[in-house]
Amino acid sequence: MVVIDNFSPCPEQLVEDATTLTFSTWSQYYPGVRAQVTPRYFDGLAAILAPVVRDVFGFRNRLEVSGALYSLATTPPGDLALPQRIPHFDGVEDGMIAIIHYLTRAGASGTSFYRHRSTGFETVNAARHRIYLDALQADFRTHGEPPPGYIAGDTPIFERIADFAPAWNRALIYRSSLLHCAAIADDSALTDDPRTGRLTVASFLSAE
Structure with a gap:
């Protein structure tokens, strides 16, 4: 895990760029809406990312960008689907790296990382994928599915092992196989305005 403050040379412009885009739902895993970043997003970042990788x-x-998305958390706690109420991983392939870049100035929520109790897994790679999914289904039969709401710390199925606070223009860089989830309080005011909402950029890198 790497934490880098002052990640982008132009964070204010990135927020303004986000206000010009059309956001929509992309997958069942992210609790909100997303839009592809503009081409300028990676300007000036190669010199930061290359030595870290x-x-x-x-x-x-080799280092390539597989994708990068502006992300706004907007889903009320009671409307979360099951995959949004538990930690997830971004990819199981070797060489996959993820970045969460915070572009919210105040009142934002950070990101927590978890250990799956019954397997002890903190990461899920290709070899562990089926083992993890089968164990998770067994956990649901034993403990029941988690109730509506954002995960906030330890549960019968997952143990929180790290929690990273957000900060303006801060980036977290980590292996995509790590189990993690946005640490959003159920009483958070969620909005789809990029200037005031929980705006992040999720980037996915492929490296060798």
């Missing part, structure tokens, strides 16, 4: 994650031969 090389020195921290050990990838030296």
